[in-house]
Amino acid sequence: MKFFVDTADIDAIRELNDLGMVDGVTTNPSLIHKSGRDFKEVTREIADMVDGPVSAEVVALDADTMLAEGRHLAEIAPNVCVKVPLTWAGLKTCKTLTDAGTQVNVTLCFSVNQALLAAKAGATYVSPFIGRLDDLNLDGMELIREIREVYDNFAFDTRILSASIRTVNHMKEAALAGSDVATAPPGVIRKMADHPLTDAGLQAFLKDWESTGQKIL
């Protein structure tokens, strides 16, 4: 499973990218707002830093303006992936952009039928939002499993990009469900390294090592 980082925080992306943990980056208007940075400037900076796709989201609601925005965003860098909402206008924009060779991430997907439409429109990625379904007492991960099954049934090329990931368990479950990509906040990716038995084991090793009186350096 590929790891995308769901943030517009340059320092956090750099730290994970230096460790080889970043296969791509996703942003959205809320994350741009949180960063306090100029949208195009920060998108260019991220796209220069990482090799993989960098999702940048349109904000228009009608297809014509959305397409114009998408084309504009695609010019920022060759690895910009235009993010469009899963609306009829978004699907139209997706079809036109992907036909022209631009990568498109269709976001705000909450059902298998929506994911089917995204695939038919040629989306490079579809982004089902796990956490927001869980928020409603629905099973976000079940949606990932169902989309996986449907895409495999018909050999669709669209990649499943699990989004709205909030916990390390979401990462594990997304990988088990066969999600192609998971996009997670930097903190969730860092937390994947944590285990209380690792900490306890390390403490025990260090205590015994101290008793030997030896030094490595």
Ligand code: G3P
């Ligand atoms: O990838 C989409 C993500 O940014 C939304 O996450 O936690 O706001 O539902 P969240």
